[in-house]
Amino acid sequence: MRLHVVFLLATVTLNAMGIGLILPVIPDLIRDVTGQPLSQAALIGGVLSTVFATMQFLFAPFMGRLSDAYGRRPVLLGTLAIMVLDYAVLALANTLWMLVVARMIGGFASSTQSTASAAIADLSEPGHRARGFGLISAAFGLGFVLGPVLGGLLAELGTRAPFWAAGGLCGAGVLLGLMSFPETHAAANRRPVTWRGSNPFGAFRALNRLPGLTRSLIVYFLYNVAFGTYPAIWSFFAQAQFAWSPAMVGLSLGIFGISFAVVQGGLMGLILRALGERGTAAMGLAVSAVGFAALGVVSNGTLVLFFAPIAALGATYAPAQQALLSQRLGPDEQGALQGVLTSTVAVAMMVAPALMSQVFAHFTAPERINPLPGAPFLLAMLLVLAACVLFVWPRRAPVVA
Incomplete structure (x- = not known):
């Protein structure tokens, strides 16, 4: 594999790791900085996660347009350098506002998956881009698995150790890019940044051109808000319910990530052939409900790890639903559909932390006689x-005049 492709994949992996790296240590980090109990730390964690997701939602289209205007190389190298600063701020933070600023910087700087995908498209022939995009997705998935595991293991050396390590990895990525990554976007193909192209709400305008999808998008939104409970609450839940260390929290998140990869990469085709797309989507929703119910009441930390495959099977809903929706639209509407779905997920990831952290804080407040850490999963x-x-629910048949 060529060195500049390795740089692209490493950049995506590092960005994905940044999302998961903080999860095992966020409860201890917040309590260390604020001195608040776990229930209040969860509220602050929800704010930080919402800030991060909001910045990603707002700036992901802008990053893509910025690379169209000024090239892929400065955007990718610049954001990696910013991530070094972000991790340094997290490692040194001793006030709440520093944590908020760091999460804002992190959300902005990690919104570069679209730029890496554009660079892969620049480097590939039109008929051979699917493999490159597959590598980008695989790199993102790898980072999402490695981030929590690395964060949990390094936390044994101290709450701030994962951030220093991540900053060092990003710094190494900058050096690799400076030495190996050429500009892939020809100057003749560049175009200026425009508000219309950078507007993150632009995808929802496509709803006017995609009639009859409202109910499906509501289902998709509800599912993704529910699914967002895992990254929003898991670390706080695991501490409150099982008294797990950051290392164990990271390991559990790694097990969940591997389970998702096995189902999405290996079993998804078999399930689709057996149940069809609508059956697979229905199964995903039903299994998710069972998994959330179990997590809401489970009290055995070892037993909870066996729910990882159940959670992974529940994740089959999203790709099956995407396939169902794509079949209802023509080839000229597929891009608009994907834009709407991506924006729907982004908004759900902004709602989930704020909502679920409120529920967790309410049901684990120090004054409660019988706390219920699993309440967010029941919701x-x-x-x-x-x-x-x-x-x-049956759809109303169209009236024929």
């Missing part, structure tokens, strides 16, 4: 059950 179960009802 997630209710959201998925509502999505199930909407998904299977």
Whole structure:
């Protein structure tokens, strides 16, 4: 594999690691900085996660347009350098506002998957781009697995150790890019940045051109809010319910990530052939509801790890639903559909941390006699059950004049 492709994949992996790296240590980091109990730390964690997701939502289209105007190389190298600064701020933070600023910087700087994908498209022949995009997705998945595991293991050396290590990796990525990554976007093909192209809400304008999708998008949104409970609450839940260390939290998140990769990469085709797309989507919703219900009441830390395959099977809903929606539209509307779906997920990832952290804080407050750390997962179960009802409810047949 050529060195500049390795740089692209490493950049995507590092960005994905940044999302998961903080998860095992975020409860201890917040309590270390603020001195608040776990329930209040969860509220602050929800704010930080929402800030991060909001910055990604706002700036992902802008990053793509910026690379169209000024080239892929300065955007990728610049954002990696910014990530070095971000991790340094997290490692040194001793006030809440420093954590908020760091998460804002991280959300902005990690919005470069679209730029890496554009660089892969620049380097590939039109008929051979699918393999490159597949490598980008695989690199993102690898980072999402490695981030929590690395964060949990390094946390044994101290709450701030994962951030120093991540900053060093990003610094090494900058050096690799300076030595090996050429500009892939020809000057003749560049175009200026425009507000219309950089507007993150632009995808929702496509709803006017995609009639009849409202119910499906509501189901998709409810599912993704429920699914967002995992990254939003898992670290706090694991501490409150099982008294797990950051290393164990990271290991558990790694097991979940590997389970998702096995299902999405190996079993998805078999399930689709057996149940079809609609059956697979329905199964994903039903299994998700069962998994959330179990997590809401489980008290055995070892047993909870066996729910990872159940959670992974629940994740089959999203790709099956995407396939169902794509079949209802012509080839000229596929891009608009993907834009709407991506924006729907982004908004759900902004809502989930704020909502679920409030629920967790309420049900684990120090004054509660019988705390219920699994309450966010029970709420997630209710959201998925509502999505199930909407998904299977018969559609009104069109009136024929």
